[in-house]
Amino acid sequence: MDLDSILNHVAEKVEPHRGSGKVANYIPALASVDPNKFGLAIATKDGSCYRIGDAQEAFSIQSISKVFTLSLALQKMGDALWERVGREPSGSAFNSIVQLEHEKGIPRNPLINAGAIVVTDHLVENGDADAAINTLLGVLRDHAEDPSIDIDYEVAKSESETGARNRSLAHFMASFGNLDNEVEAVLSAYFRHCALSLSCSQLARAALFLAFDGEDPVTGERIVTSQRCRRINAVMMNCGHYDNSGDFAFRIGLPGKSGVGGGVLAIAPGEGAVAVWSPGLNDAGTSTVGAIALEALMAETGWSVF
Numbered sequence: 001m002d003l004d005s006i007l008n009h010v011a012e013k014v015e016p017h018r019g020s021g022k023v024a025n026y027i028p029a030l031a032s033v034d035p036n037k038f039g040l041a042i043a044t045k046d047g048s049c050y051r052i053g054d055a056q057e058a059f060s061i062q063s064i065s066k067v068f069t070l071s072l073a074l075q076k077m078g079d080a081l082w083e084r085v086g087r088e089p090s091g092s093a094f095n096s097i098v099q100l101e102h103e104k105g106i107p108r109n110p111l112i113n114a115g116a117i118v119v120t121d122h123l124v125e126n127g128d129a130d131a132a133i134n135t136l137l138g139v140l141r142d143h144a145e146d147p148s149i150d151i152d153y154e155v156a157k158s159e160s161e162t163g164a165r166n167r168s169l170a171h172f173m174a175s176f177g178n179l180d181n182e183v184e185a186v187l188s189a190y191f192r193h194c195a196l197s198l199s200c201s202q203l204a205r206a207a208l209f210l211a212f213d214g215e216d217p218v219t220g221e222r223i224v225t226s227q228r229c230r231r232i233n234a235v236m237m238n239c240g241h242y243d244n245s246g247d248f249a250f251r252i253g254l255p256g257k258s259g260v261g262g263g264v265l266a267i268a269p270g271e272g273a274v275a276v277w278s279p280g281l282n283d284a285g286t287s288t289v290g291a292i293a294l295e296a297l298m299a300e301t302g303w304s305v306f
């Protein structure tokens, strides 16, 4: 398969749609990103990276970071995590609070904000948010074989300053006893992991293990068990785009995760990891152009899992 020429076709398909969707502005630091940006990278088994457009430019990965925190929390705590967070699609917006009251503070899944906050709580030991973030950064740099990966602290600060909704979710869950640490310690780690800044190339490389049953095919390092890898992918398929997950599965047919920075990660089992970035979003917070690009990529590669 000639992935370079496929990527050129994808770029042609995307061109008329460039700049469509709405750039997230509820986190002020994200509002100033150029809506015309578009990049896509595919990391494959032998460590090759096929890229097009702005694939080397770092962007705020936002909720895509929830996939890495989930993987880390499962490595650390094992399946006990599932006692405090579910694995069902919510059918609600990423920052919704409605189900938490009837469901006793147990979020529907680890990819909505409430669920990701519980996952982050698992990563913070004895209130030490800095240590949790340092561990996560180390893991990402290791997976991506790139020590330059970092957090955009301006984005993290901006999100904290406007984080009333996430604080509400966290306090509400704390009232049900579903947080071990202080709300501010958990959120301090949560805001920072959402503000991780990676390029499409770095992101696709960092997530490559998810396409190869939990083992990094380049280094041979086992990162999660095969069963856990499949389960993470299953959660991404059902919940990765919130109330847009059905549409994403219908159109693209791969486990994926969106972020309000305009990034989308998609995992093609046995083939590779794909990261796409274009800042304009649909109503559910998935990149409009990113989804169009992935749809075009699927039409040419046939990588859908269905």
Ligand code: DON
Pocket: 061, 062, 063, 064, 094, 095, 113, 159, 166, 194, 258, 259, 260, 261, 284, 285, 286
């Ligand atoms: O907590 C938030 O609202 C953001 N840091 C992340 C939300 C997000 O990326 C939703 N995904 N599309």
